[in-house]
Amino acid sequence: MSSDAAMSPKITVELLRQLRQVMKSSKYITEPIQAYIIPSGDAHQSEYIAPCDCRREFVCGFNGSAGTAIVTEQHAAMWTDGRYFLQASQQMDNNWTLMKMGLKETPSQEDWLISVLPENSKVGVDPWIIAADQWKAMAKALSGAGHSLVAVQDNLIDAVWEDRPVRPSTQLSALGLKYTGLSWQDKIRQLRGKMAERKISWFVVTALDEIAWLFNLRGSDIEYNPVFFAYAIIGVNSIRLFLDEKRVVDPVVREHLELDSASKPELKVQCLPYESIYTELQAVSSALGPKEKVWISDKASCALTQAIPKIHRSPIPYTPLCLAKAVKNPTEIQGMRMAHIKDAVALCELFAWLEKEIPKGTVTEISAADKAEELRSQQKDFVGLSFPTISSVGPNGAIIHYRPLPETNRTLSLNEVYLIDSGAQYMDGTTDVTRTVHFGTPSDYEKECFTYVLKGHIAVSAAVFPNGTKGHLLDSFARAALWDSGLDYLHGTGHGVGCFLNVHEGPCGISYKTFADEPLEAGMILSDEPGYYEDGSFGIRLENVVLVVPTKPKYNYRNRGSLTFEPLTLVPIQQKMINAELLTQKERDWLNHYHRKCRETIGAELERQGRKEALDWLIQETQPIV
Amino acid sequence: MSSDAAMSPKITVELLRQLRQVMKSSKYITEPIQAYIIPSGDAHQSEYIAPCDCRREFVCGFNGSAGTAIVTEQHAAMWTDGRYFLQASQQMDNNWTLMKMGLKETPSQEDWLISVLPENSKVGVDPWIIAADQWKAMAKALSGAGHSLVAVQDNLIDAVWEDRPVRPSTQLSALGLKYTGLSWQDKIRQLRGKMAERKISWFVVTALDEIAWLFNLRGSDIEYNPVFFAYAIIGVNSIRLFLDEKRVVDPVVREHLELDSASKPELKVQCLPYESIYTELQAVSSALGPKEKVWISDKASCALTQAIPKIHRSPIPYTPLCLAKAVKNPTEIQGMRMAHIKDAVALCELFAWLEKEIPKGTVTEISAADKAEELRSQQKDFVGLSFPTISSVGPNGAIIHYRPLPETNRTLSLNEVYLIDSGAQYMDGTTDVTRTVHFGTPSDYEKECFTYVLKGHIAVSAAVFPNGTKGHLLDSFARAALWDSGLDYLHGTGHGVGCFLNVHEGPCGISYKTFADEPLEAGMILSDEPGYYEDGSFGIRLENVVLVVPTKPKYNYRNRGSLTFEPLTLVPIQQKMINAELLTQKERDWLNHYHRKCRETIGAELERQGRKEALDWLIQETQPIV
DSSP states (O other), X not given: OOHHHHSOOBOOHHHHHHHHHHTTOTTTOSSOOSEEEEOSOOTTOOSSOOGGGOHHHHXXXXXXXXXXXXXXXXXXXXXXXXXXXXXXXXXXOTTOEEEETTSTTOOOHHHHHHHHSOTTOEEEEXXXXXXXXXXXXHHHHHHHTTOEEEEOSSOHHHHHOTTOOOOOOOOOEEOOHHHHSSOHHHHHHHHHHHHHHTTOOEEEEOOHHHHHHHHTEEOOSBTTBOOOSOEEEEESSOEEEESOGGGGGSHHHHHHTTSSSOOOGXXXXXXXXXXXXXHHHHHHHHTOOTTOOXXXXXXXXXXXXXXXXXXXXXXXXXXXHHHHHHBOOHHHHHHHHHHXXXXXXXXXXXXXXXXXXXXXTOOBHHHHHHHHHHHHHTSTTEEEESSXXXXXXXXXXXXXXXXXXXXXXXXXXXXSEEEEEEOEEETTXXXXXXXXXXXXXXXXXXXXXXXXXXXXXXXXHTOOEETTOBGGGGHHHHHHHHHHTTOOOSSOSEEEOOSSSOSSEEEEEEOTTOSOOOBOOTTBEEEEOOEEEETTTEEEEOBEEEEEEEEOOSOOGGGOOEEEEEXXXXXOOOGGGOOGGGSOHHHHHHHHHHHHHHHHHHHHHHHHHTOHHHHHHHHHHTOOOO | OOHHHHXXXXXXHHHHHHHHHHTTOTTTOSSOOXXXXXXXXXXXXXXXXXGGGOHHHHHHOOOSSSOEEEEESSOEEEEEOGGGHHHHHHHBOTTOEEEETTSTTOOOHHHHHHHHSOTTOEEEEOTTSSXXXXXXHHHHHHHHTTOEEEEOSSOHHHHHOTTOOOOXXXXXXXXXHHHHSSOHHHHHHHHHHHHHHTTOSEEEEOOHHHHHHHHTEEOOSBTTBOOOSOEEEEXXXXXXXXXXXXXXXXXXXXXXXXXXXXXXXXXXXXXXXXXXXXXXXXXXXXXXXXXXXXXXXXXXXXXXXXXXXXXXXXXXSSOHHHHXXXXXXXXHHHHHHHHHHHHHHHHHHHHHHHHHHGGGTOOBHHHHHHHHHHHHHTSTTEEEESSOOEEEEGGGGGSTTOOOOTTTOOBOOSSSEEEEEEOXXXXXXXXXXXXXXXXXXXXXXXXXXXXXXXXXHHXXXXXXXXXXXXXXXXXXXXXXXXXXXXXXXXXOSXXXXXXXXXXXXXXXXXXTTXXXXXXXXXXXXXXXXXXXXXXXXXXXXXXXXXXXXXXXXXXXXXXXXXXXXXEOOOOOOOGGGOOGGGSOHHHHHHHHHHHHHHHHHHHHHHHHTTOHHHHHHHHHHTOOOO
């Protein structure tokens, strides 16, 4: 079945009519608005969101992870990036204009609004789901053109969303030192040390993964992300945690947070209702001395940010928790290693199984993804997937963040390229790996493109660079081989990866799009995932999770020290897809060394687990290339 | 003579005492200030400045092209970048703290001020020599910490500078179509087209090279830069040029600007005194309709920017003139080619002469630089140098922007590496070239470092990249070979080059430091100049001026088209300095192809000019490498 015909768009005529009515209704707003912005985030600016927060998907049909919809009286437009151009164009009906971000001809949201709005328009947005920095930029651009951005307290999508799901409140689990390497009390102490250095009185924690990391707690409120809805306000002597109070009835949570034991007063956690964050933050702010400052992420919601008077507000691009979380401690690194070994075991089994089953013609994108999940779930400490498995055959592979649905589901065959991008949450770590394989005979062109992608992958993975280098400076290494042949890919090369936390995390990454990333440091963990996508034909991506490690090259300029990457992902790279003539000797050596490591490390674990077929497959796939 | 001992610092005890007195004197300021900022620019934010504007050099002794001094009641500190660490440390006395920008431990000016100032301090600055964007950032940071930034109208350095030179007003020359390819009238028309597109009523031109380019006029007010002190305000129907009125007495200028002939009214140039810009701009601004907007560079002076009420101000990072000037037209490209051929002739002669003379022990850094200037001056349409020649032997080569002085002058020998970075202004173009050579036998380490630099130079020069790529994405290509061995250099890789204009120009460049550079386009001209500097031993840099050209690789992803670079500089790269074993075949091919082109193009011109010795040298230096 062709994917183009299959993924049918959401019909939005009636919905848009209702929304436009609400935009003029005094029941919801004091004055009519001429445009309404629907960002994709929740009140915590999460990338993955709970069903109750999927307002942008609800209004336009597009369900990718990134996108902003704007509805005016006449128009409806949705901005997303290169990963999603194809998917969005298939999921949205003709009422919507797809705005392809990153293309020269695509206007920014601000410029587009200015071009379509009548004079002196009001543009509305829910202040809880727009980040403070985005609010500021948008407000400035609009006011420069005579319009104004207004905070609409009642969410207008919710007003027209009849059967909107309720906010989840799942059971929490506590992680011991065996997994975290550092108690939450020590994390609080370190945080307060950073606050003292900068003379900061309070820190408002709004990102869900930061709260989970800080308190060594995990939940499952959001699929794939082991987080839970909460806020926290950390003071020099107090800790306030805002969450659904039913959750703290659980004795495990009570003991972990020492809610009932005689803790030191400055480590006493005060639990308050989730919804009370705004009034509590206002109360905290109104009691501040004239010089006291409150840290809050500049990506926190506009509503919460404005609860702190400007004079006391100290917005920061990356919070100290975000930075501390990114640099994994030895326990976390060891956990990530173990998680990746288990994950590789499951993938070796999957590929061995696929090789056997595909010729029968019964394996589909969905059944292959299900099999991968089943195999992962057999591994110790498996919790769930870390994101929806991208299991894509042939043309579906060119949809960068494709997720197979019954109506798009293709059968794996000997004739098409198969791309699987998948990962899991284990108690000890998070994985994310992409392999692109062919079960028959790939074409010369497919091999050529694959080899360029491999060259880019190796160029990043083997790069040596000085301490203090920002990840974006490595992005072009991943593209050079593709560029040489006039090819490219429209997404970044790598993202930070959490440790039993979000599969995408800041503040580091490898992308031409950012400049404000923090310098790479030993202990950071990122993905390395260049790709190439031929619309309508195939997609190629090659992704390892890599650890930033110190290295000692021949010299040491100004004693700065050097860094490189160590792959944590240890899954063979299919040699059938490689045109070895296009590789340099250095690249061949890298590949052979990598495959030797896969064979040794994963081979030992397959042996231990008695998974004979996968071991045979691993040995066959890790022969040295010549 | 060792350079460390030789470059003696300026003694600033008395000067700082006087300045601190003036900082409290009601004769100059209404209220005492606790700190005074001395930026290095002039009122046009020029990089190279006239002697009357060298206030930062006057106050601290450091005469590099970039640096900011700040004097408080207790401290004096000067910020500069990696090119100048050594030079600044030698030119400043102990009253000054050198702030090494780019190092992690170095505080920003704002952070440093906040750390040393008493509460509620006032920090002064001359609003004419601080750019509006810098003012804004500094004012915000200071007010966030309870201090304030105040505009001090009388320049306090001028108050203590007894024999300050007067502002120059040199003769202007008019450039015909043969050199410019476009009349100033057409440039005005194109500019007005861009203003109309964006509904802009007025454009204030403040950068000296933009004014020179727009009016096809050149001057020599600032050494090495063929520009003249002027401002312009361009309206939809009017052109106001602000300059020393004595200059427009010259009949050549009168005719060129059609001051006396019956021109179309919208092309009538109104000449006004240089100093009247402020009041004229205020007058223009006060007559604006409520929606009218004025374009001004966000790098224009704070004083001039604030002459336009905020509501009418439309600050832009790069002006349309800056962008238009950067993309050279066919006449300019042809002129740049010719200039580089003449320049290469002079350099071939220089190297042939050096090879003969050095064994005699009579050639010094200064005499070599003088010889280079003499040889260049023999070439057609030579106007002058485009920057002070960096002629440096051995350890002096590690001072990145070194300029030989009698007290630092070393003799060229068979034992040390020689680096010469030089360029000239010709009527048809501007050149900038660096070669690093050894006249005896280089050490293995010198060759190794040189070869890494060469690999970086080739990696940029031969890079293929998609249309729309920003130059900063190419910077790491220049460093990869150095990084692999733990080496690096603390400056950017390339800058835009003007056409018979400033040797450094925006908006494009190749540097890890910028993110806001404009995408590269065919017709832009940049330098490609990686280096390596071993403090106390030697410096290596390899610089060509390169033209951005379209190229057609095998594929054309999304029809974006690809670009690469064509070297305009055609001077042999010394093979004696190369460890050929470290080069790939592709790099050897590049080098041989480059040398063949040098031999053909420059050989023909040397032949035509009858310069036999230089031709012999060229042939010897362009043998293919195997």
